[in-house]
Amino acid sequence: ETSFAGTWYDFAPGVNPFSAPIQVQRDANADRADMTTHMRYGWRTPTVFGLNSVEWDGSGRLWKYNSALFVDRDGTPRGRYDKMHLVPFGEYVPMGETLPFMSMFTPYEGDYSCKPGANWTRFPLPVGERTYHFACLICYEDSDATLARNYVHPSAEGVDFFVNISNDGWFDGTAEHEQHLAICRFRAVETRRSVARAVNMGISAIIDPDGRVVALPGPTWAESKKVEGIVRGPVPLGTGTTLYARFGDWLPVASWLVILFGGIVRGFLVRRHSVPA
Structure with a gap:
């Protein structure tokens, strides 16, 4: 980068x-x-x-x-x-x-x-006799769970990994660099796809499908900011479809419905017991 x-x-x-x-x-x-x-x-x-x-x-x-x-x-x-x-x-x-x-x-x-x-662009990357495909998430697109999910949805052609390019120089001297990297890890877990990040001012990294940061330009997150270098390492290839990729945000929606239903039932029971005989 x-x-x-x-x-x-x-x-x-x-x-x-x-x-x-x-x-x-x-x-x-x-x-x-x-x-x-x-x-x-x-x-x-x-x-x-x-x-x-x-x-x-x-x-x-x-x-x-x-x-x-x-x-x-x-x-x-x-x-x-x-x-x-x-x-x-x-x-x-x-x-x-x-x-x-x-x-x-x-x-x-x-x-x-x-x-x-x-x-929804998929870039072809020929390696030997096989061609892999990846998608690029630009800047804060890696904070959009739905966008990344659509690339690996069963109805989509699918990608083998993601690339994230960003300019975080706007936030020099703040914790935004660490926050941005932490957010990107969620996309890797949700999609079970690695993410290779190239970020101006940091933090460039390789994230595996389990959300682990497996390669950095420096020994720590903090020491990987504002440094010149090359991040080298294998990009693990994820396979299959996660529940989130298949069904999306059904879990939080279902949770809110359960809470709403529980609140209605509780209100009904409280009102019933408060009515004098």
């Missing part, structure tokens, strides 16, 4: 990224690098990139997405996932077009709202 500030990378020949009317300040003199060269002669490994992508619709409107791009070892893009669960005020303004004054509560100037993605 790394970042390249102020640098453009070309994934398609002849595309000029500076021609896109994006409301973000860019350094016009920034070096432009050929990502294919980096991938083919440098890293030589499949890589997931976090990036901002743009598309024009039929009416000429520009839509912005918070995306993850999967590139193979030769530098060829193999798929893009657009984040579906956006963070209010961080990635879009709720009811911004209907209530323009809501932009007063945002941390940025100008319109920065992203459009939520609509596709």
Whole structure:
């Protein structure tokens, strides 16, 4: 996991990224690098990139997405996932077009709202004679139990593991880094799928299907923040379907129904015994 500030990378020949009317300040003199060269002669490994992508619709409107791009070892893009669960005020303004004054509560100037993605993307990862599939959870999508569950539901095509990419540099000096890692462990347990995390400022890690953190860049959680390094280790592959993946939140819903029913019965009994003979 790394970042390249102020640098453009070309994934398609002849595309000029500076021609896109994006409301973000860019350094016009920034070096432009050929990502294919980096991938083919440098890293030589499949890589997931976090990036901002743009598309024009039929009416000429520009839509912005918070995306993850999967590139193979030769530098060829193999798929893009657009984040579906956006963070209010961080990635879009709720009811911004209907209530323009809501932009007063945002941390940025100008319109920065992203459009939520609509596709449940599975990335193919060939290893030997077998092809594995994984899904990417961007930032706080790993706190959305339903989203992760849908990837492993019996009706879905399924994934073998998850990748979580995030920028937690916003919360430098706080316990958010540990909290975010702890939340991500629940997704591993619920789905019985490993999660490989690449997190700017930490905490990058590998989580096994039992929710155990099996690899870190440092000896402890605290010492894995704000450090340079590479997390290396096996990613255990989970199989099968958990009860949660199959039935969802039936347990908490059933628990609330039992509590409600118990409260009604108790109220009826108390009222019955309080009525004078």
